Amino acid sequence: MTLSAKWTAKAVTKVTKIKLSSVFLGESVPSRFPHFLNTTIVGVGSMPGKKIKIVLLFMIPVLLLGYLAFRGFENSAAYYYTISEVLALETNGSKLRIKGELVEDSVEYNPELPLLKFSLTDGDHSLAVRYEGVLPDNFEHADEVIIEGKFNPEREFIVSKLMLQCPSKYEGEE
Amino acid sequence: MVSTGVVLLYLALGLSIYAIITGITGIKGHNHSLLTHSRRATTISVISIGGAALSLLRAFIGNDFRFAYVVRNSERSLPLVYKISALWAGQSGSLLLWLLILSIMTLIVHYHKRYREEELDTKVVIVINLVRVLFLVLLLFVTSPFEMVEVVPRDGNGLNPMLQSLGMVIHPPILFTGFSGFLIPFAFVVVDLLKRDKEAGWLRRSRPWVLFSWTMLTAGIVTGGQWAYTELGWGGYWAWDPVENASLFPWLTATALVHTLMMPKGKRHTKLWSVVLIMVTFLLTIFGTFLTRSGVLDSVHAFSSGVLGQIFLAVLGIIAAVSLYLGISRRGLLQDEGESADFTPSHWFSKWTSIQIANVVFLLIFVGVFLGTMFPLISRTFGDREIVLDESFYHQISIPLFLIVLFIMGISPICDWDSTHPRLLLRRVWMPGLAGMIIALFSYRISDGHVTASLSFAIGVFGLVAHLQEIVRKCHKRKLGAYLVHIGIILMLIGITGSSVFVEDVFQTVNPGDTVAVGDYVLEYPGLQVKWGIYHHTVSTTLDIYKGDSFLGELTSAKTFRDSQKQPSTDVGIFSTFKEDLYLNLAGWQSQTAQLHIQRFGLVRWIWLGSFVIYLGMLVIMIPAKKRS
Numbered sequence: 001m002t003l004s005a006k007w008t009a010k011a012v013t014k015v016t017k018i019k020l021s022s023v024f025l026g027e028s029v030p031s032r033f034p035h036f037l038n039t040t041i042v043g044v045g046s047m048p049g050k051k052i053k054i055v056l057l058f059m060i061p062v063l064l065l066g067y068l069a070f071r072g073f074e075n076s077a078a079y080y081y082t083i084s085e086v087l088a089l090e091t092n093g094s095k096l097r098i099k100g101e102l103v104e105d106s107v108e109y110n111p112e113l114p115l116l117k118f119s120l121t122d123g124d125h126s127l128a129v130r131y132e133g134v135l136p137d138n139f140e141h142a143d144e145v146i147i148e149g150k151f152n153p154e155r156e157f158i159v160s161k162l163m164l165q166c167p168s169k170y171e172g173e174e
Numbered sequence: 175m176v177s178t179g180v181v182l183l184y185l186a187l188g189l190s191i192y193a194i195i196t197g198i199t200g201i202k203g204h205n206h207s208l209l210t211h212s213r214r215a216t217t218i219s220v221i222s223i224g225g226a227a228l229s230l231l232r233a234f235i236g237n238d239f240r241f242a243y244v245v246r247n248s249e250r251s252l253p254l255v256y257k258i259s260a261l262w263a264g265q266s267g268s269l270l271l272w273l274l275i276l277s278i279m280t281l282i283v284h285y286h287k288r289y290r291e292e293e294l295d296t297k298v299v300i301v302i303n304l305v306r307v308l309f310l311v312l313l314l315f316v317t318s319p320f321e322m323v324e325v326v327p328r329d330g331n332g333l334n335p336m337l338q339s340l341g342m343v344i345h346p347p348i349l350f351t352g353f354s355g356f357l358i359p360f361a362f363v364v365v366d367l368l369k370r371d372k373e374a375g376w377l378r379r380s381r382p383w384v385l386f387s388w389t390m391l392t393a394g395i396v397t398g399g400q401w402a403y404t405e406l407g408w409g410g411y412w413a414w415d416p417v418e419n420a421s422l423f424p425w426l427t428a429t430a431l432v433h434t435l436m437m438p439k440g441k442r443h444t445k446l447w448s449v450v451l452i453m454v455t456f457l458l459t460i461f462g463t464f465l466t467r468s469g470v471l472d473s474v475h476a477f478s479s480g481v482l483g484q485i486f487l488a489v490l491g492i493i494a495a496v497s498l499y500l501g502i503s504r505r506g507l508l509q510d511e512g513e514s515a516d517f518t519p520s521h522w523f524s525k526w527t528s529i530q531i532a533n534v535v536f537l538l539i540f541v542g543v544f545l546g547t548m549f550p551l552i553s554r555t556f557g558d559r560e561i562v563l564d565e566s567f568y569h570q571i572s573i574p575l576f577l578i579v580l581f582i583m584g585i586s587p588i589c590d591w592d593s594t595h596p597r598l599l600l601r602r603v604w605m606p607g608l609a610g611m612i613i614a615l616f617s618y619r620i621s622d623g624h625v626t627a628s629l630s631f632a633i634g635v636f637g638l639v640a641h642l643q644e645i646v647r648k649c650h651k652r653k654l655g656a657y658l659v660h661i662g663i664i665l666m667l668i669g670i671t672g673s674s675v676f677v678e679d680v681f682q683t684v685n686p687g688d689t690v691a692v693g694d695y696v697l698e699y700p701g702l703q704v705k706w707g708i709y710h711h712t713v714s715t716t717l718d719i720y721k722g723d724s725f726l727g728e729l730t731s732a733k734t735f736r737d738s739q740k741q742p743s744t745d746v747g748i749f750s751t752f753k754e755d756l757y758l759n760l761a762g763w764q765s766q767t768a769q770l771h772i773q774r775f776g777l778v779r780w781i782w783l784g785s786f787v788i789y790l791g792m793l794v795i796m797i798p799a800k801k802r803s
Contacts, residue, residue, distance in 0.1 A: 069571060077561050
């Protein structure tokens with residue numbers, strides 16, 4: 001006997017019906033409520049009506065969160081790449097996150113725009129990037145720089161977020 | 175040479191272990207003299223921890239650079255107040271502070287009359303002492319604040335300038351008080367579950383501790399945000415950084431817990447909800463520490479010390495396993511006989527239903543933010559590439575859910591506990607509803623059609639009017655306190671919405687005499703000033719603020735160059751009114767030509783105002799009511 005046949009046999013032995021409405025409104029549904037609430041859900045196997053009720057009540061928040069998380073994910077995900085990987089990458093529109101050390105003497109800062117240009121290295125390769133923002137106070141002495149951003153069509157890497165790992169001199173904040 | 179601090183910590187460790195052993199044997203054998211021994215041992219261990227903290231403090235104040243921790247976090251020229259706060263500027267010192275706060279709470283449990291029945295205090299303190307032993311072991315063997323340097327330097331490295339602010343003086347002690355406080359309810363639950371106590375006395379006993387800790391946690395988060403706003407210079411107070419999120423996790427579950435404990439007795443699932451939330455909240459306070467100290471996630475705040483993180487993770491696993499075992503093996507004790515949760519229409523509008531739905535939403539926000547924070551780790555483990563989510567993810571998740579929960583909060587005061595008669599509901603809802611709708615239309619106009627912001631303001635004002643109306647209609651002390659807390663939350667919502675929507679950002683290069691227009695204001699740039707001190711020099715500018723023809727005030731921003739440090743530190747200038755804040759950052763200069771970064775944020779002050787209303791409300795709740803004779 002195949003598995004599906006087993007399932008069918010089980011379902012035939014015990015079928016529980018539950019009205020969607022009863023989950024929210026109790027057993028009787030006044031006629032003025034929306035039609036979809038009269039949908040009947042068929043439970044199979046040994047699942048009693050009450051359990052289905054609970055499962056349905058649980059599903060609402062889970063689905064809500066799932067939907068919100070899915071929508072939130074689209075624009076906010078930044079993919080971690082090493083500098084060597086980035087250089088081998090075909091230009092695409094997705095947001096990248098890169099960690100590296102500052103290349104000495106690569107920092108150029110135009111305070112009037114403001115525009116900050118610098119290069120990061122992973123030891124083997126280096127990547128030049130642009131950041132349209134104010135030079136952070138402890139920039140040149142940061143141990144490690146984390147950047148987030150995208151390549152533009154001219155294949156310049158435009159940094160949208162610049163983070164510095166605390167200099168080792170202090171233990172850290174907070 | 176061994177320092178006094180280390181000796182005192184060893185003493186505390188020995189005594190805590192002795193207190194645990196005598197406590198257990200004393201309870202087993204009903205031996206009173208052993209129990210007295212246990213109590214005294216705990217007391218002396220607390221005193222010696224206090225002594226250890228004092229000796230570290232003395233080292234800071236007396237510039238004792240034999241200690242590596244003092245060298246790393248202090249220097250001779252540091253002002254006294256920051257020499258004191260430098261105690262908790264680093265990792266080991268903040269653990270010591272945490273242990274000290276926990277120890278003081280231990281004494282309160284021991285010597286409060288309320289816990290003296292049936293040796294309850296000793297049982298609870300055994301659980302607390304186990305945690306204190308862990309901290310002592312960490313402080314002695316993993317990350318000691320009393321480590322000596324081989325060559326004593328003439329001066330220390332100094333304190334990170336960003337930590338030299340009032341915010342960082344008060345933020346860590348407050349936050350750690352909040353964190354520590356959740357251990358006590360956890361200990362109550364563990365003790366009652368272990369002895370299979372049917373009365374569930376922990377439910378009653380936990381309440382004041384949870385309320386107090388929630389308040390401190392809230393204050394800790396708010397002061398942290400305030401510090402970021404005034405000190406970090408990017409103009410925000412919350413960046414959804416892993417470390418910040420770590421303090422939000424227990425806050426979210428604790429908020430659900432506070433509401434669950436406020437439910438009247440005999441409701442079904444109250445015990446189950448409370449136990450789960452108490453355990454989860456305590457675990458999250460430990461988890462937050464793990465997250466900030468393990469370096470598993472990139473954070474601008476993180477301490478990085480691998481060993482400490484692993485130890486915390488192991489402890490976390492043990493506590494989680496014990497909690498799970500206790501919860502499951504004692505599940506019979508957690509059944510409530512009360513009414514079952516039936517979502518029939520007559521119960522739809524009731525305080526009870528709204529609390530239950532709100533709790534679910536709080537947990538949803540928690541799960542969402544938690545998954546988001548852990549996503550780099552999750553994607554690294556289960557996928558081929560690490561993926562980091564930025565603020566927009568957290569906004570997408572939390573804004574709709576917070577608006578739902580705040581809407582429910584607005585409805586709750588006009589509902590009765592079990593069910594509300596539709597006629598009563600209508601009578602109470604029209605005024606808040608009308609106010610909310612007017613505000614929605616108004617803010618839709620002034621925010622150029624920003625739907626979320628209009629909705630947010632409308633929900634806020636709806637809740638505000640609903641709460642005020644019910645305070646006027648009928649009120650007693652505890653209700654007043656709770657409603658004040660709600661009103662504080664609404665004020666914060668208004669501030670947070672305003673500061674995210676009404677934003678202006680100006681970057682301009684100016685010469686002396688130039689003006690910058692921001693919003694309705696005109697700022698006049700007079701030039702730069704340089705001041706020379708003994709250990710530093712400061713370049714600053716003070717702008718005059720005009721609105722129309724009237725002079726409103728000044729705005730000063732400065733960069734300080736300390737001799738002991740290669741990099742400057744920036745002080746931002748903030749001009750604050752209830753309508754908006756002007757935020758000035760001196761970005762750079764060439765002779766007298768300066769680059770100014772000026773931002774305008776709406777309604778920021780309402781956030782801080784709201785937090786004070788919250789503390790006030792909590793004070794009203796916690797002050798014991800006078801007994802009527």
